[in-house]
Amino acid sequence: MLDMKKLLLSLAALVCLTVVDAQVRLGKSPLKAVVAAMTTEEKVNLVVGMGMHFPGLPKEMEGPVVGQTNDRVAGAAGTTFAIPRLGIPSIVVADGPAGLRIKPYRNDDSSRSYFCTAFPIGTLLASSWDTTLVQRVGAAMGNEVREYGVDILLGPALNNQRNPLGGRNFEYYSEDPLISGRIAAAMVNGIQSQGVGTSVKHFAANNHEFNRNTMNVVVDERALREIYLRGFQIALQHSKPWTVMSSYNLINGIYTSESADLLTTVLRDEWNFKGFVMTDWFGGRDAVAQMKAGNDLLMPGTRNQQEALLQALRNHQLDEQILNRNVERILQIILLTPSFKNYAASNRPDLKGHALVARAAATEGMVLLRNEYHALPLKGKRVAVFGNASYDMVTGGTGSGDVNEAYTVSLIDGLKDAGYTIDPQLQGIYTGYIAEQKARRPRQANAFLLPPPITEMDLDDRVITEMAGVYDVALVTIGRNSGEFADRRLEGDFNFTATEKALIHRVSAAFRQKNKKTIVILNTGGVVETASWRDDADAILLAWQPGQEAGHAITDILTGRVNPSGRLAVSFPMAYADEPTATGFPGRLTQASDTSNHSFVVSTPSEVTYDEGIFNGYRFYESAQNKSTLAPAYEFGYGLSYTSFGYDQLALSSKAMNGPVTVSVRITNKGQAAGKEVVQLYIAAPAGALPLPQRELKAFAKTGLLQPGQSQTVRFTIDARDLASYYTDRSAWIAAAGIYTVQVGASSRDLRQSATIELPRETITERGHDGLLPMSPSKPL
Numbered sequence: 215m216l217d218m219k220k221l222l223l224s225l226a227a228l229v230c231l232t233v234v235d236a237q238v239r240l241g242k243s244p245l246k247a248v249v250a251a252m253t254t255e256e257k258v259n260l261v262v263g264m265g266m267h268f269p270g271l272p273k274e275m276e277g278p279v280v281g282q283t284n285d286r287v288a289g290a291a292g293t294t295f296a297i298p299r300l301g302i303p304s305i306v307v308a309d310g311p312a313g314l315r316i317k318p319y320r321n322d323d324s325s326r327s328y329f330c331t332a333f334p335i336g337t338l339l340a341s342s343w344d345t346t347l348v349q350r351v352g353a354a355m356g357n358e359v360r361e362y363g364v365d366i367l368l369g370p371a372l373n374n375q376r377n378p379l380g381g382r383n384f385e386y387y388s389e390d391p392l393i394s395g396r397i398a399a400a401m402v403n404g405i406q407s408q409g410v411g412t413s414v415k416h417f418a419a420n421n422h423e424f425n426r427n428t429m430n431v432v433v434d435e436r437a438l439r440e441i442y443l444r445g446f447q448i449a450l451q452h453s454k455p456w457t458v459m460s461s462y463n464l465i466n467g468i469y470t471s472e473s474a475d476l477l478t479t480v481l482r483d484e485w486n487f488k489g490f491v492m493t494d495w496f497g498g499r500d501a502v503a504q505m506k507a508g509n510d511l512l513m514p515g516t517r518n519q520q521e522a523l524l525q526a527l528r529n530h531q532l533d534e535q536i537l538n539r540n541v542e543r544i545l546q547i548i549l550l551t552p553s554f555k556n557y558a559a560s561n562r563p564d565l566k567g568h569a570l571v572a573r574a575a576a577t578e579g580m581v582l583l584r585n586e587y588h589a590l591p592l593k594g595k596r597v598a599v600f601g602n603a604s605y606d607m608v609t610g611g612t613g614s615g616d617v618n619e620a621y622t623v624s625l626i627d628g629l630k631d632a633g634y635t636i637d638p639q640l641q642g643i644y645t646g647y648i649a650e651q652k653a654r655r656p657r658q659a660n661a662f663l664l665p666p667p668i669t670e671m672d673l674d675d676r677v678i679t680e681m682a683g684v685y686d687v688a689l690v691t692i693g694r695n696s697g698e699f700a701d702r703r704l705e706g707d708f709n710f711t712a713t714e715k716a717l718i719h720r721v722s723a724a725f726r727q728k729n730k731k732t733i734v735i736l737n738t739g740g741v742v743e744t745a746s747w748r749d750d751a752d753a754i755l756l757a758w759q760p761g762q763e764a765g766h767a768i769t770d771i772l773t774g775r776v777n778p779s780g781r782l783a784v785s786f787p788m789a790y791a792d793e794p795t796a797t798g799f800p801g802r803l804t805q806a807s808d809t810s811n812h813s814f815v816v817s818t819p820s821e822v823t824y825d826e827g828i829f830n831g832y833r834f835y836e837s838a839q840n841k842s843t844l845a846p847a848y849e850f851g852y853g854l855s856y857t858s859f860g861y862d863q864l865a866l867s868s869k870a871m872n873g874p875v876t877v878s879v880r881i882t883n884k885g886q887a888a889g890k891e892v893v894q895l896y897i898a899a900p901a902g903a904l905p906l907p908q909r910e911l912k913a914f915a916k917t918g919l920l921q922p923g924q925s926q927t928v929r930f931t932i933d934a935r936d937l938a939s940y941y942t943d944r945s946a947w948i949a950a951a952g953i954y955t956v957q958v959g960a961s962s963r964d965l966r967q968s969a970t971i972e973l974p975r976e977t978i979t980e981r982g983h984d985g986l987l988p989m990s991p992s993k994p995l
Contacts, residue, residue: 239301241554245545248300249538257534257541258523259295261505263515264304266292266495275496278520287363288328289317291495291614292514294544302545303553307413307492307513311336311369311385312610312761313617314358328561330358331568331762332609332619335739336371336397338579338758340387340783341853343892344916345400351575352404354568359410363559365551366411366456368614372398372445373420373461375740375784376830377799379702381423384611384739384759388783389831389850391441392911395448402453409552411456414449416494417481418442418470419824420461423701424800425817427497430464433824435986436904438465439940439947440828447485456489456547460509462497466987471498475987477508484982490543502526510540565620569763576760576767581780582753582854583744589731589752591774591856594686596635599626600678600721602668603693603737605644607764611739612697613662619762625691625735628765632773637681647671664697667706670713675720682724687731689772690718690751694738695759701800702740708790709743722750735768745788745847756780774856779890779916781853781961785831785846792844794826794834832962833907851894851911851961857885857922861893861966864958871954871973874933877913879958879967881928883920891917893928894959897936900952904939909957912936932956934977947980949973 237243238251249257265277286293287306296304309315314330333339333355339348359367371385372394380386387394402412419431419442433442449455458481460471470476471493481487492511498504501512501519512519526532548554582590599605604625610616626636651668658665670692681688692714696702705711710718722732731752736742739759748754755778760767770776787793801822829837832850860882867876881891893916896909913930920926937949953972959965 240545241301241549245542248302248545249541251300252297252541254527254534255524256295256297257537258520258527260297260302260544261511261537261540262295262501262520262523263511263513264293264295265516266514274516274518276517277515278517287316288320289315289618290364291368294511294548302548303551305365305548305551305553306363307366307368308359308364309368309614310617311371311615313355313619314362314364314367315614315617316362316364318618318620326561327620328362329565329620330362330617331355331565331572332617332622333572334576334579334761335384335610335615335759336387337375337384337739337783338760338780339401339575340393340397340579341581341758341780342575342578342916343393343781343783343914344578345396347575347578348397348400349404351571352401353407354571356405356408356410358563358568359405360408360552360557361560361563363552363561364410365553366413367405368413368415368459370398370401370412371415371615372449373416373418374441374445374830376421376824377793377795378708378741378787378790379704379799380421380740381696381701382611382613382615382698383741384696385615389785390783390911391445392448393783393914394445396452398445398449399452402449402455406454406456409557411547411550413457413459413492414446414455415459416461417446417458417491418461418476419465420463422463422800422822423699425803425820426462427817428464428819429462429801430467430804430819430821431824432466432821432989434827434989435942436940437824437827438987439982441830443480450485450487454488456550458487458489458491460491460493460497462494466989468987469498469500469503471509472500472503472507473987474507479983480986482508488546490540490547502532505532505536505540508540510543572761573763573767573770576763577770577776577778579758579780580760580767580771580778581756581782581852582771582778583756583848583852584748584751584754585854586752589733590755590772592687592772595633596685597629598640598681598685598688599629599636599691600640600673600688600717601691601693602644602648602670604689604691604735605641606648606668606693607691608693608695608737608739608759609761609764610759611695612664614698616697622762623765625689625765625768628767628769631766632769634769637685640677640681643673643677644671662698664695664700667695670711670717672713673717678720678724682728682730685730687733688721688725689733689735690721691735691737694740694742696739704790708741710747715747718747719750722752733772737764741784741786743789743847744786748847774887777856777887777889778853779855779892781851781892782848783850785835785850786848788845788847792846794829798822798825829907833910836908836962849961849963851892852964853892853961855885855889855891857883857887857889859889859891859920859960860884861958863927864967864969866956866969866971869971871934871937871971874931875971877930877932877956877958878927880925881917881920882925883922886922888919888921890919891960893917894961895930895932896957896959896962896965897932898955898957899937899939900950900954902950902952904941906939909962911962934973935979937973938977938979940982945982945984946978947982949977949979951976
């Protein structure tokens with residue numbers, strides 16, 4: 215009899231579900247009705263991803279649904295749970311910031327490839343200072359996301375570059391939150407114009423790879439607000455990303471994915487974010503705390519998280535209304551996706567067209583650091599090419615920021631395609647050496663890890679002398695790479711090796727003896743030391759990591775086909791010791807450890823203190839106490855051109871700020887070549903209650919291509935918000951009354967025009983909430 219009752223109850227439940235299935239559907243019923251029609255288990259399934267499965271994955275990291283990782287798009291980072299009876303599809307998310315990262319081949323389709331375009335890295339794109347260009351790159355990227363069947367791209371990444379050794383700096387845009395926020399917003403708008411979503415990341419203060427899963431960032435609220443959250447705030451003001459990704463680290467003792475202060479108070483209450491929040495992969499420790507904080511989706515999803523949430527609901531430790539809230543946020547975004555709209559992915563994006571976009575973008579962000587006696591553009595057609603990276607270019611960083619592209623154009627290929635003559639003997643020496651060194655590399659335990667770099671070859675002096683006698687000019691390319699799980703090293707990475715310096719010096723000496731020039735090309739994802747060797751170079755081109763069209767783009771600049779217009783969005787110090795963050799980076803262990811690993815989740819509790827406060831990057835170099843004694847090698851905003859520009863006719867629409875004020879300035883090409891100028895507006899505040907840098911960037915613009923003698927008037931709008939600082943004792947952004955100086959120029963130290971403006975009265979421009987993540991000692995993990 216008991217079994218018969220159970221059977222009848224089961225049949226009744228099935229009938230109820232069938233009735234619901236016929237009446238309630240996502241997109242046809244109110245969201246709350248869809249949520250109400252879901253079982254508790256279905257809700258939990260939706261907020262926990264389908265899992266990630268690969269050999270050697272620890273049991274506690276196993277996904278709740280076995281075998282789902284590559285069901286739809288091979289190589290995608292994750293998927294969500296489908297509930298067909300309610301019309302809720304599974305959606306696909308995939309890396310990454312420099313282009314879609316999926317597998318180029320699929321086991322069930324050997325006749326087709328699925329390569330994606332490797333676009334230039336984020337740091338290069340930011341160095342363009344061109345939001346229109348970045349939006350165009352985003353549109354091309356978004357097209358590949360859609361046509362390969364992905365719904366949300368896990369990017370852009372916009373954490374501030376706090377220290378030159380940050381392992382993922384190449385993914386990030388700048389040391390300045392204004393550039394980071396505006397460039398990120400342009401990328402979001404470009405990608406989402408294609409009907410797919412983005413996930414701005416990593417929210418927040420994810421500035422280290424060292425023990426990233428357990429790194430506690432100790433930072434005061436003003437620095438947090440003005441530097442490390444501000445870029446995200448600006449991005450959300452100028453775009454509407456579908457999702458935000460919380461970071462691995464803790465801030466003042468609380469995991470970001472478990473912080474209601476960050477994910478609810480700031481992100482939603484103050485900034486009015488309407489999308490959903492997902493974790494970084496395996497981020498955080500407490501699934502229940504993450505749900506309560508407003509971290510809606512746990513990725514990639516584990517069985518342990520699923521069980522923890524179900525248990526918490528049964529024990530009334532998690533209110534189902536919180537779960538309902540998070541589910542509804544996810545469903546709101548699912549409604550926007552190609553998967554929900556049953557879009558039939560073509561798997562044939564316009565890769566040829568996108569390669570042209572990548573090439574053009576790369577040229578716009580390369581920075582000419584040095585050009586003595588007009589060494590560039592190149593004068594002769596016979597080029598001696600030195601350095602491993604000339605033959606084996608680094609297109610982008612490793613890890614989730616990598617892309618599986620169909621090809622890479624080396625510098626050699628780019629030069630040959632442009633009609634330049636390359637020495638075949640020298641090419642054979644380098645390609646043979648590189649192949650031999652790669653064959654000796656040990657097998658990598660994890661495909662995400664950076665392989666050991668190939669040591670620069672100690673080339674024989676006789677070869678260098680021979681090249682100097684035959685060829686018109688020397689090119690020396692020095693390459694660097696970095697990625698997830700490890701920060702960069704000081705020696706042999708930030709600082710050049712003795713062999714690299716010697717190569718530059720010996721090539722330069724041999725070619726100068728013949729009255730010929732030596733050009734150094736930096737193929738790097740981050741800042742390097744230049745002061746100790748730059749005098750040996752007649753010109754230095756910072757090519758960054760330019761994506762798959764690297765060789766073509768670099769050649770475009772070297773030959774003058776494109777006039778360099780990139781400007782530094784990060785400062786280059788004279789020496790690492792000059793960095794305000796040098797002594798404490800990347801942090802310290804707070805618990806003894808006798809192991810070293812590269813796991814997603816296993817690391818030792820660690821802590822780093824942001825002692826510098828708001829004085830990071832150019833704010834440090836331009837502070838009153840440092841400006842006269844501590845100069846960077848190349849300052850923020852710096853970059854040369856093959857022409858020169860004049861600034862005049864600076865005008866303000868009002869001398870008093872009683873509302874928005876328009877600032878205009880005329881830019882004139884004074885040289886002999888067509889070119890673009892990056893116009894930068896800084897504001898210097900009067901002395902007041904808070905310590906301030908001497909100036910801060912508040913607006914920027916890039917001119918169109920100006921012909922010799924041509925002028926363009928550039929206009930900016932500023933208001934009291936641009937004058938404000940965050941007062942923690944008053945929980946508000948406040949612009950103090952007084953006289954402010956508006957400075958317009960070509961870098962933080964090359965200021966061409968200035969004017970003053972008065973703010974008649976103190977102005978509160980925005981209110982925060984009391985006690986955001988107050989500084990505290992580390993919490994036990």
